[in-house]
Amino acid sequence: MTTPTPRKTRGTGRPTLEEVARRAGVSTITASRALRGLSSVGAEYVDRVREAARELNYVANSAARALARAQSDTVAVLVPSLTNNVFTDAIEAIHTVLRPHGIEILIGNSHYSRDAEEDLVRHYLASPPMGMMVTGFDRTEAARRLIDASGVPCVYMMELAKAENVYCVGFSQHEAGDAVAKHLIARGCHHNAFIAAQLDQRMLQRGEGFRRALQRAGMHEPDLEILTPAPSSIGLGCELFRQIMTRRPDVDGIFLGNDDLAQGALFEARRMNIRVPEDVAIVGFNDLAGAADCVPRLTTVRTPRAEMGRTAAHLLLSIMRQESVPTPMIDLGFELVVRESA
Amino acid sequence: MTTPTPRKTRGTGRPTLEEVARRAGVSTITASRALRGLSSVGAEYVDRVREAARELNYVANSAARALARAQSDTVAVLVPSLTNNVFTDAIEAIHTVLRPHGIEILIGNSHYSRDAEEDLVRHYLASPPMGMMVTGFDRTEAARRLIDASGVPCVYMMELAKAENVYCVGFSQHEAGDAVAKHLIARGCHHNAFIAAQLDQRMLQRGEGFRRALQRAGMHEPDLEILTPAPSSIGLGCELFRQIMTRRPDVDGIFLGNDDLAQGALFEARRMNIRVPEDVAIVGFNDLAGAADCVPRLTTVRTPRAEMGRTAAHLLLSIMRQESVPTPMIDLGFELVVRESA
DNA sequence: CTGAAAGCGCTTACAG
DNA sequence: CTGAAAGCGCTTACAG
Numbered sequence: 001m002t003t004p005t006p007r008k009t010r011g012t013g014r015p016t017l018e019e020v021a022r023r024a025g026v027s028t029i030t031a032s033r034a035l036r037g038l039s040s041v042g043a044e045y046v047d048r049v050r051e052a053a054r055e056l057n058y059v060a061n062s063a064a065r066a067l068a069r070a071q072s073d074t075v076a077v078l079v080p081s082l083t084n085n086v087f088t089d090a091i092e093a094i095h096t097v098l099r100p101h102g103i104e105i106l107i108g109n110s111h112y113s114r115d116a117e118e119d120l121v122r123h124y125l126a127s128p129p130m131g132m133m134v135t136g137f138d139r140t141e142a143a144r145r146l147i148d149a150s151g152v153p154c155v156y157m158m159e160l161a162k163a164e165n166v167y168c169v170g171f172s173q174h175e176a177g178d179a180v181a182k183h184l185i186a187r188g189c190h191h192n193a194f195i196a197a198q199l200d201q202r203m204l205q206r207g208e209g210f211r212r213a214l215q216r217a218g219m220h221e222p223d224l225e226i227l228t229p230a231p232s233s234i235g236l237g238c239e240l241f242r243q244i245m246t247r248r249p250d251v252d253g254i255f256l257g258n259d260d261l262a263q264g265a266l267f268e269a270r271r272m273n274i275r276v277p278e279d280v281a282i283v284g285f286n287d288l289a290g291a292a293d294c295v296p297r298l299t300t301v302r303t304p305r306a307e308m309g310r311t312a313a314h315l316l317l318s319i320m321r322q323e324s325v326p327t328p329m330i331d332l333g334f335e336l337v338v339r340e341s342a
Numbered sequence: 343m344t345t346p347t348p349r350k351t352r353g354t355g356r357p358t359l360e361e362v363a364r365r366a367g368v369s370t371i372t373a374s375r376a377l378r379g380l381s382s383v384g385a386e387y388v389d390r391v392r393e394a395a396r397e398l399n400y401v402a403n404s405a406a407r408a409l410a411r412a413q414s415d416t417v418a419v420l421v422p423s424l425t426n427n428v429f430t431d432a433i434e435a436i437h438t439v440l441r442p443h444g445i446e447i448l449i450g451n452s453h454y455s456r457d458a459e460e461d462l463v464r465h466y467l468a469s470p471p472m473g474m475m476v477t478g479f480d481r482t483e484a485a486r487r488l489i490d491a492s493g494v495p496c497v498y499m500m501e502l503a504k505a506e507n508v509y510c511v512g513f514s515q516h517e518a519g520d521a522v523a524k525h526l527i528a529r530g531c532h533h534n535a536f537i538a539a540q541l542d543q544r545m546l547q548r549g550e551g552f553r554r555a556l557q558r559a560g561m562h563e564p565d566l567e568i569l570t571p572a573p574s575s576i577g578l579g580c581e582l583f584r585q586i587m588t589r590r591p592d593v594d595g596i597f598l599g600n601d602d603l604a605q606g607a608l609f610e611a612r613r614m615n616i617r618v619p620e621d622v623a624i625v626g627f628n629d630l631a632g633a634a635d636c637v638p639r640l641t642t643v644r645t646p647r648a649e650m651g652r653t654a655a656h657l658l659l660s661i662m663r664q665e666s667v668p669t670p671m672i673d674l675g676f677e678l679v680v681r682e683s684a
Numbered sequence: 685c686t687g688a689a690a691g692c693g694c695t696t697a698c699a700g
Numbered sequence: 701c702t703g704a705a706a707g708c709g710c711t712t713a714c715a716g
Contacts, residue, residue, distance in 0.1 A: 010712065012412045012470065016693055027703050032695065040701055059468040063414060064693035066405035067708045070354045082434060083631075088424040095451065107449055109437065126401040128354065234632040263632065270637045289425075290576040290605065295612045352696065353708055360709080369687050374711065382685055406709035409692050 015056040023052040035060070066127075074104045075316065076124040076132040080112040080200060084232075085288055086305055087135070090157060093309030094133065101317065103130070112200055112231075118143040125150045131316045133157055138201040153319040155312045159202060160331055167319060169312040169330045173202045176301050176334045177209025180255045180283050183299075183336055185217055189253025189281050193224040195240045195265070196257035197232040203257045206285065210255050224251060232257070237264020238271075245274060252280050253342065259284040259291050262298055266341065270295075281342035296340035304332040357398040365394040377402070408469075416446045417658065418466040418474040422454040422542060426574075427630055428647055429477070432499060435651030436475065443659065445472070454542055454573070460485040467492045473658045475499055480543040495661040497654045500544060502673055509661060511654040511672045515544045518643050518676045519551025522597045522625050525641075525678055527559055531595025531623050535566040537582045537607070538599035539574040545599045548627065552597050566593060574599070579606020580613075587616060594622050595684070601626040601633050604640055608683065612637075623684035638682035646674040 021031035026045055034041045034049035052058075066072035075098055079087040095105055106124060110117035117134075121143045124132065131153045147154050156168040184192050194210050196203050207227070214220035226240050237260060244251055256262040262284030269276050276282050276296055284291060284300035291298040311330055318325045363373035368387055376383045376391035394400075408414035417440055421429040437447055448466060452459035459476075463485045466474065473495045489496050498510035526534050536552050538545050549569070556562035568582050579602060586593055598604040604626030611618050618624050618638055626633060626642035633640040653672055660667050 010412065010690095011692055018693080028693090029695075029704085030702060033702090036695095042701065045702090061409070061693050062469045063405045063408035064708090065695075067403070067409050067710080068693080068695040070352065070695095070708070072405060082424070082430040083427060085425060088430065092424060092451070104448065106446065109434070127404045234635045238635050260631070264635055267635055267637050289602070293576045293580050293606055293609055295609050352706095358709055370709090371688085371711075372686060375686090378711095384685065387686090403709050406692090407711075409694080410709080410711040412692065412711095 012061065014061070015058045017058070017060070020049060020052045020056055020058050023056065024048040071128060071130055072104075073102055074106055074129040076106045076108060076120075076129045078108040078110060078117060078120055078124075078132070078134045080110050080117075080135055082107070082109050086286055086303070089305035090309035090312075093306040094313045097310055097313035097317070112198060114138070114140050114143070118146075121146050125152065128152050131155070131320045133312055133316060136201055137161060153316060155316045155319070157308055157312050159205070160329060165328065167315055167325070167328045169308050169315060169332065171304065171308075171332050171334045172209075173205035174209035174212075176285070176303075177206035177211075177255070178213045179209075179334075179336050180206075180285075180301060181210045181213030181217075183338070184253040184255065184281060184283065184342065185213070185219065187253070187277075187281055187342060189342075190219065191221065191224060191248065191251045192219065192253040192255065193226070193244050193248070193251050194255050194257070195226045195237075195244065195261055197228050197230050197236055197240075197261060198257075199227060199229045206257060224248065232260045234260050234264040234267070237261035238268040239264070241265035241268040242272065245269075245272065245280070253283075254280060255283045255285075257285055259286045259288040259298065259300055262300065262341075263290065263294060266294055266296070266298065277340065277342050283342045287337055291337075292339065299339045299342040300337055302335045302337050304334070307332050354403065356403070357400045359400070359402070362391060362394045362398055362400050365398065366390040413470060413472055414446075415444055416448055416471040418448045418450060418462075418471045420450040420452060420459060420462055420466075420474070420476040422452050422459075422477055424449070424451050428628055428645070431647035432651035432654075435648040436655045439652055439655035439659070454540060456480070456482050456485070460488075463488050467494065470494050473497070473662045475654055475658060478543055479503060495658060497658045497661070499650055499654050501547070502671060507670065509657055509667070509670045511650050511657060511674065513646065513650075513674050513676045514551075515547035516551035516554075518627070518645075519548035519553075519597070520555045521551075521676075521678050522548075522627075522643060523552045523555030523559075525680070526595040526597065526623060526625065526684065527555070527561065529595070529619075529623055529684060532561065533563065533566060533590065533593045534561065534595040534597065535568070535586050535590070535593050536597050536599070537568045537579075537586065537603055539570050539572050539578055539582075539603060540599075541569060541571045548599060566590065574602045576602050576606040576609070579603035580610040581606070583607035583610040584614065587611075587614065587622070595625075596622060597625045597627075599627055601628045601630045601640065601642055604642065604683075605632065605636060608636055608638070608640065619682065619684050625684045629679055633679075634681065641681045641684040642679055644677040644679050646676070649674050 017031055018028050021028045031049045034046045081087055108120035110120055118140045125146055133155045135157055136159045159170045160172055161168045194207050196207050226244055256265055262282055265282050274280055284298050287300045287302035291300050359373055360370050363370040373391045376388045423429055450462035452462055460482045467488055475497045477499055478501045498508055501512045502514055503510045536549050538549050568586055598607055604624055607624050626640050629642045629644035633642050
């Protein structure tokens, strides 16, 4: 004898918490608490509820939960680019840490635009995520205020803050630039150029570190800097390398603000029959895929992208749980990887 | 005389639809309809409601909406990698199309694992998105069934389906491999190798196209194929190039299944003092950044990543709106870009 | 074209 | 430790 299943007119048709509770012989709220692992539920109930949920293939309706709690199991991650593996590496690591906690990651790509980032902040804060992670500190005043006023826990990635009261995970871009300059100087390069594109704050900070070190050594030549807001690319690296070497053939050391630019320089050097590192030493930044394999193998600065993502995610987790964190600022450092090009 | 604002104990504290309605002097449901642009609302009301919403800075609570409609304004996009720009390019385009429609994109990265993808399918389908986009057709039977049974509109990207009843946007990987073989043959290459890694279906399909063309020309040599499931990378390209040239120095044409592998081959060729294309012609796949700038400039197959993303997103939009679509299968083609390496 | 009622599926807040 | 009630903020379904 079969009872006809009543046709539901609304809803998803999926099993609900109420059905789980009924099957387990407890109240809905007890089922809710049992499934959430709240300690105030008797052990015998917990098992019964879990069992019932399993049998029914129960999955909590996240919309209902979000509505009831006035918050969703979501973390918004704002990056300036998805093309640049610097950020996808970090995102991967964030996923790895947060997914097991049932947290969904919303990726916002600002395309290196402050205004676009402000829109994203506004958008995500409209349905407050339980936390957010943003890239660096360069944003509109409005975006800054929105984040602060939202009360949503926020971790800043990729840079170190000046202030004490912000949670950040990164490394000193300035020191990294400094290290590159010192390496070039120690190598005996006398005319050191700096080539940068995109001109986001991190790029500028490493440029500043590089410049300062040259100045301290009395070797800074302002006209040996090429800074363009155009997006970084291998092609642009080719172009700018040719430009500087044509204008100043005596340049014997170049720091290109990232590996794309540096790879382009390597290619163009070959086309121009300029030997690397004999005629000119070349240093990149980030140690992306390929840097270790090109000809000559690229000397560059390895940045801890995955580790930043992982650490930032763990930090955010702690803050969201209101745990006390040892230090709000985590410096993960960097490493100058000396290979063949410089 | 000021009335003290009642402190809300629950909820987000954000303005609700009810407040908007009250301010506009209509019922909540009329406000709801007005804001959603349902034609059954008098024009005068629409303006009043919109005005009130603007004044209150009203943003609909997406959780409440999702709960009431038993569906969220969300599209899940499943890709095998975020490191490979093939997929980030597509994702970018999808974002561009879907964002203006208020649709949030959930990115699932399967890391080229069928099991991981099945988990993702299960996860996303647990809170059904309004639509989903997946990569190719190679998945577990369970994942396939879950998608079909869910009733969630789904568009398949990157490949063309055999069946008629699936919505897909891509190009023929098989034909692309065929085109590469023909080019190498026309160039006069007699011993043509195929080097592939990762071994996802698309890679294998272009390999098959390549192989068939060689067979038709009576030029296929089985031992000139290196297929490894290891992840593609420039470094691996170096390694495999050295391997094949050491084993068979008479090879004079190589199709590497993607640009990473090909770039590695170019580097290693230089290290081995093998001239490209004089000694061996090299063809890559995808035309990623750098292909046009390396030395020698890489001959490769340009694939329509952004266009696939854009087109797939528009197609999904149509399906979700239940509009009739002219054709479920959209072939965007590819283009052999002949540069210097072959 | 407009609205009062009910419901979506959870969790909070209050009792016991 | 457990539960009945109320509420989160929308939309669906039914009337008029």
